[in-house]
Amino acid sequence: MSKSVPAFLQDESDDRETDTASESSYQLSRHKKSPSSLTNLSSSSGMTSLSSVSGSVMSVYSGDFGNLEVKGSIQFAVDYVDSLKELHIFVAQCKDLAAADVKKQRSDPYVKTYLLPDKGKMGKKKTLIVKKTLNPVYNEILRYKIEKQTLKTQKLNLSVWHRDTFKRNSFLGEVELDLETWDWDNKQNKQLKWYPLKRKTAPVALEAENRGEMKLALQYVPEPIPGKKLPTTGEVHIWVKECLDLPMLRGSHLNSFVKCTILPDTSRKSRQKTRAVGKTTNPVFNHTMVYDGFRPEDLTEACVELTVWDHYKLTNQFLGGLRIGFGTGKSYGTEVDWMDSTSEEVALWEKMVNSPNTWIEATLPLRMLLIAKISK
Helix, strand or coil: CCCECCHHHCCCCCCCCCCCCCCCCCCCCEEEECCCCCCCHHHCCCCCCCCCCCCCCCCCCCCECCCCCCCCEEEEEEEEECCCCEEEEEEEEEECCCCCECCCCEECEEEEEEEECCCCHHHEEECCCCCCECCCEEEEEEEEECCHHHHCCCEEEEEEEEECCCCCEEEEEEEEEEHHHCCCCCHHHHECEEEECECCCCHHHHCCCCCCEEEEEEEEEEECCCCCCCCCEEEEEEEEEEEECCCCCECCECEEEEEEEEECCCEHHHCEECCCEECCCCCEEEEEEEEEEECCCHHHHCEEEEEEEEEECCEEEEEEEEEECCCCCEECCEECCCCCCCHHHHHHHHHHHHCCCCCEEEEEECECCCCCCCEC
């Protein structure tokens, strides 16, 4: 067999994974909701869950890291087939992997690939699992339907995982290729090569990419109860004005919308979203979302999560987001990953809390987020 990607495998069907959760957009310009947990936020069931909204957005980071030694290498080749407009990744084999079962010196490994920055199901491909070995042979082609020009904005991430009998994943190592500088005309680059597996790339390293900005305004409106001097609850108003310079993950196509969740309430009742605006990287939404039932203490413990998505057919691809709160790392005494607001996001929240009944405007850079799981 030639060490380039086998041509006879190029006509196989593309067994791609899709996200079947098609979501419609709100048509109203102003919508009011009471997050179900805001009356008792500390009991929210989804407080520290880090799965996905609309398809495993951050599954590139899901799993068990650090418990197993990263060792060994992976053999693969990449090629772009112009006639099919497809990127082909021929995953041949791995050798000398770490043993998840130390006693029997074996693992049940598989290989997963992503085209970064897309970490949703559309961007994820994976091989079959080869059981009870540290030297698995795959000889599989993983395919991406993508324009060649778009590839220049992508990074190819290949990671190796062990899947145990309880379907838990343990990280065994990864390789990352920057496709911006890849020479597709070099025949040597189409040959099978061995790459040493490396430890996990920190999520922070991927945040340097420009994900655009969001122009918005927040307002806290206290609601005094008759006969009482101090209000017991109030409303948080979130005015999503527009986004600027959004990334285009599908070539020249973009159909974006904004979704809002008030953490730690991850129930679907907490979620609101704008309409989708197509054919522009600078969509104007002018959509106001209203959440009531905020007690003064909730303003310290809650966080507004705004995420921007590109809607295409039955899938939503994550573009970037904001987490606006005090960024303390804790909520109601529990350490949580999502209370991670940047200094700019914290400044906006502080100004809103300290200036009730006043719109506080800001333009904030969108960033990568670990998305809290939506509960029913």
